[in-house]
Amino acid sequence: MLQISLIKFLLLLIFTINYSSSFSTPLNMSMHSVNMKHILKWTPLSCSTVNYTVQFQGEYELHNLNGSWVNAHDCQEISENKCDLTPDLSSDLDYSIRLMTKCDSETFWTQLPTTFNRRNTMLVAPNMTVAIEGDIIHVGFNTFLPFDITVRLFVSIKGAEQNYSTHVIGMFPYHFSTNVTHRGEKMCFRAEVFVEAINKSCNIDTQCVITKNTPEFGIPVMVSTAVVIVIAVAIILGCSAKRFGPYIKQNFCHREPLPSPLLDLPPKNFVSCMNNSSEQTDPLVVAPA
Incomplete structure (x- = not known):
């Protein structure tokens, strides 16, 4: 009887050890959410072959779909120890997140200790x-x-x-x-x-x-300088016109010569506009009626 009890105890101990090693939660999972970018991370395992699958469950799946879980789009049987859940967790809801790990011939399930809501993201100012x-x-x-x-x-x-x-x-x-x-x-x-x-x-x-401190007299000085420059330019242009006027007139304002027929006519052939008639004329007197 004692032997049977001892055998049962040993079998129960072996089963408990195997169960604990197969279904414990050896992974340390955490969510890193900064500026609405949600990255799930966990500690990797040392296995000859290992892959991870991430699933999430929102309030809709929990209450309307009999508590079903949804596979994360880009995190199915991956070898990395992180998963970008930004496109999956796109609503202001509380999400439960779990991770399935296949390490050699064993399978582990690890769940995030608390639910995650994207409102909990950390904002880093630009x-x-x-x-x-x-x-x-x-x-x-x-x-x-x-x-x-x-x-x-x-x-x-x-x-x-x-x-x-x-x-x-x-x-x-x-x-x-x-x-x-x-x-x-x-x-x-x-x-x-x-x-x-x-x-x-x-x-x-x-x-x-x-900000730079501009002197109060800066603007009046600039205006006065501009006025002086304009006056100087006007004086220079006036002197230049007086000095170079004949040259400009000679080179740019040509005097057209008279036509040759007019040059050949003697002065006597010109008709005077004066009335040289010697005919006597009587004055006209108008008497009142």
């Missing part, structure tokens, strides 16, 4: 660049996010941040330009990025630039 070009300040945002964003830009003067102006940028390439309004002072720019798809936002650190 880089903001501020540059001055003449009297224009350009503000740009280097972003390659896979979704649309709305940027709220706050412009203020250093030391008077409470008096700021707000500008909304909602279209690619997310660029803003403004004139320099306060010369010789620091103009500061702060931004907030909002993602409407997941109702989440993040802030971008403030950047300040120093």
